[in-house]
Amino acid sequence: MRENLHKLIDELPDTDLPTAERVLEALRATADPVRQALDSAPEDDEPEADEEAAAVATAWEEHRRGEHLTTEELRRKLGLS
DSSP states (O other): OHHHHHHHHHHSOGGGHHHHHHHHHHHHHHHOHHHHHHHHSOOOOSOOOHHHHHHHHHHHHHHHTTOOOOHHHHHHHTTOO
């Protein structure tokens, strides 16, 4: 089946590739139950507390100073790699 899909894509004119990409992206998105749950979750309408705003501002300042871990560093720190 994948081979047939690849063949169909290869046979599409270049002008149809953006449309094919959008269709395949939509199919992939609807196949992921976690993504579906996140996409359909209600928007957070709770106001941000002063403490939360301060914590976010501090985190961005730390990030700008380079005080953050890469994914690999975090994995090592957590013993995941």
